Amino acid sequence: MKFSNIIVFLFVLINIGNAVDINAIALSVNGGGNFYGSMVDDFNRYSKNNNLDITLNLNLLSFSNATSTVTDYESELKDLFQRKSKKYDIIFYDNIYSQRFGSYLVDLKNILPKNHIDMYMNEITSQTCFYNKKLIGIPITIDFSVIYYNEYLLNKYNQEVPKTWDQLIKTGKYIYEEELKRNNLNIIPYNGMFSEKEIGTCSLYEFIYSFRDLVQSPFPEITSQNAIDALKKIKEIKNEISTDELFKTDEGYAYGQIIANNYIFIKFWYIPELLEVSKVIPLPGWKEGVSGSIIGGYNVGINTYSDIKKRNSTIQAIVYLTSKDIQKKYFINNNYFSPIISVYDEEEMCSKINCSFFKSIQLISRPIMKSTNYNSYSEKFQKYIYTYIYGNDTAEHALKKVDDITKIYYISIKTDETVVGLILFIITIVLIAMILGSSIFLYLKKFKPFLTFLPNDFWYILIFGLVLTLCNILTELGKVSVLKCHLKVFILSISSSLYIIPILYKLMVNFPEKDFILSEWIKAHRYIYLFIYVIIDIVTNGLLIAAPFSVKNVINEGGQNYQTCEIGNFFGNLMIGSIVLTKALIIFQLAFLIFIEWNIINLHNYLRMLTVIIYVNCLIFVELVIIHLVHIRNYTFYYVIKESSYMFLVVANYFLIYGYRVLLPARKRDEKAELFDKAVNYLFSYDIKKSTLMFNDNEITNSELILSSPSSPSHRNPNSNSTFLSTMSQKMVDYHYTRSINQQEPINNDIFITIQKLQENNIL
Secondary structure (H helix, E strand, O other), X not given: OOHHHHHHXXXXXXXXXXXXXXXXXXXXXXOOHHHHHHHHHHHHHHHHHOOOOEEEEEEEEOOOOOOOOHHHHHHHHHHHHHOOOOOOOEEEEEHHHHHHHHHHEXXXXXXXXXXXXXXXXXXXXXXXXXXXXXXXXEEXXXXXXXXXXXXXXXXXXXXXXXXXXXXXXHHHHHHHHHHHHOOOOOOEOOOXXXXXXXXXXXXXXXXXXXXXXXXXXXXXXXOOXXXXXXXXXXXXXXXHHOOHHHHOOOHHHHHHHHHHOOEOEEEEEOOHHHHHOOEEEOOOEOOOOOOXXXXXXXXXXXXXXXXXXXXXXXXXXXHHHOOHHHHHHHHHOOOOOOOOHHHHHOHHHHOOOOHHHHHHOOEEOOOHHHOOOHHHHHHHHHHHHHHHHOOOOOHHHHHHHHHHHHOEOOOOOOOOOOOHHHHHXXXXXXXXXXXXXXXXXXXXXXOHHHOOOOOHHHXXXXXXXXXXXXXXXXXXXXXXXXXXXXXXXXXXHHHHHHHHHHHHHHHHHOOOOOOOHHHHHHHHOHHHHHHHHHHHHHHHHHHXXXXXXXXXXXXXXXXXXXXXXXXXXXXXXXXXXXXXXXXXXXXXXXXXXXXXXXXXXXXXXXXXXXXXXXXXXXXXXXHHHHHHHOOOOOHHHHHHHHHHHHHHHHHHHHHHHOHHHHHOOOOOOOOOHHHHHHHHHHHHHOOOOHHHOOXXXXXXXXXXXXXXXXXXXXXXXXXXXXXXXXHHHHHHHHHXXXXXXXXXXXXXXXXXXXXXXXXXXXXX
């Protein structure tokens, strides 16, 4: 083989190795489908002429070789994306699926030339090509709807082209009645295209848009008076110049009537070829100058899973396909609407096409931002509005149901939707004020005998913990956010420690074992003991931030949606589980110590109350878990039952721990405070029964008051084994029957005299 031939052979191999094949997928069933093949051929010629070594291959799906509808094409793309397929680099997609497929498409802002992007920066791109502030596509074709009018009939009856919906009704009704007089029974006054297909949503949405106040005004609020008036006008048009059956016809029917020339007005997509048989005008509005038309068409984007090695070649293909030259060649020169709207300001271009017509089109995107599942939203949108258009519902109620499809309800102090939020807020503030205000009793000598269970500083901490729990209710007001989700867990975990640990502290220091080291340490270091639990709460909540909450939408079909907090990962659930486990262990400690100290006289009533508190806390916890797991449709009921549970939790704990004690001194007593304190403590804390008191020369002797110590053998089982477990078990039983930490606590003569006086005054 000659050396020159070898060189040529190697050069060919190198070029083959550098050649790049790019694959694109598109659907032929749209306004620009007929041009895609030619556009790809142009690019391949351009690539060859400029030695780019890029070949663009197009899989153009059509009725014959693939799917037949936009929805089927959507399913095809969904399957490709979910499989993370690299098969296609360039994706042509319907602009209504920008939200659904946005996460699978590359952000073009940072990879396409800035001047190229600027060429497309207009209302079309801003409405149809962005996802989470990412530019995920460039518009390649634009469809919009217009009114085709029968110029012959308008001229015949000297009628002007309508510019408002009222004019269309008046003109259509007049011509229709005149044609009926001439026995033209098949004439179509107006079709509407309010069918059950996607075109029905387009027709509804653009009609409402035509009822905005000004050209510059945004789309009216769906429950606004503008929207209500729009729906009433639609129904008026149906009743005056159309019928239910005619209103429900689709695109195929409209196209056939235009070709048959058997109409007065027909709403249909703008198709340049039909201009040969009919005249067109923009859709009318509620007043002259205001109009509206849905943006249809396709965007082109880059598959995020495509081979990164081919990314630069893919970008070159995208830039070429969306270039101004290609737009002019295939769309502008063929009288299609171009997404490069600046061309309609070019004098040379406007000498060839009707620029004023295209500039008069007031485009609005379909509500693609409302939901990632646009198809579902569109179906519901139609269904609810049609209950008014074709049924007996009111426009207001129909639009309210449409608004409820995506509206997220939440409790607020505003009363626009419900007064529940304001009521909960007022009750919460009143409870906080009452609980905080009741702390003044700690300073009053009259109440001190009844508040000796805890040191004053721990009473304050307990009260603050209860108030903090109530503050959790305030975080439920307003929109749910990730920050609020974390804040609620933090408040609940910290506040529960603040009102439970002081009680646990009291039981620990009263452990019925003389010189018990742990009790002595806790008694001497109570703040350290409290802070240990608080630090555990802070650490677990801090770790929870590493696996943050997400806000979950609770969607209620035909109802009102609301949001809840959700943890969707293992670590987050582990941290939540740790917090719950910590609280469960605290409750277990409480229950254990209550059992151990059950018969200690000076804790008698307290322990009974604490038992009730444990039941209340456990039951409310179970209730809150059930509320979280059960799907509650009514958002008001959901919030009311949840916040009421928190309120009941606080009120029950407050009353059983602190509140009822300040109610005990209901009558004024004139005895010496010190003597009275001792008597009351015996009578109300020790729970002494009158029948057990025995009097002898102004002295009390009562076997109930001669208290046994933990070492007393009165309750020991003589047959118990000497094993460790049996020894510990017996010791727990001994503790349980212990009446005091000390061996004896007799009642002295002064206290007996006080008891007699209290009886004489009917206090006992």
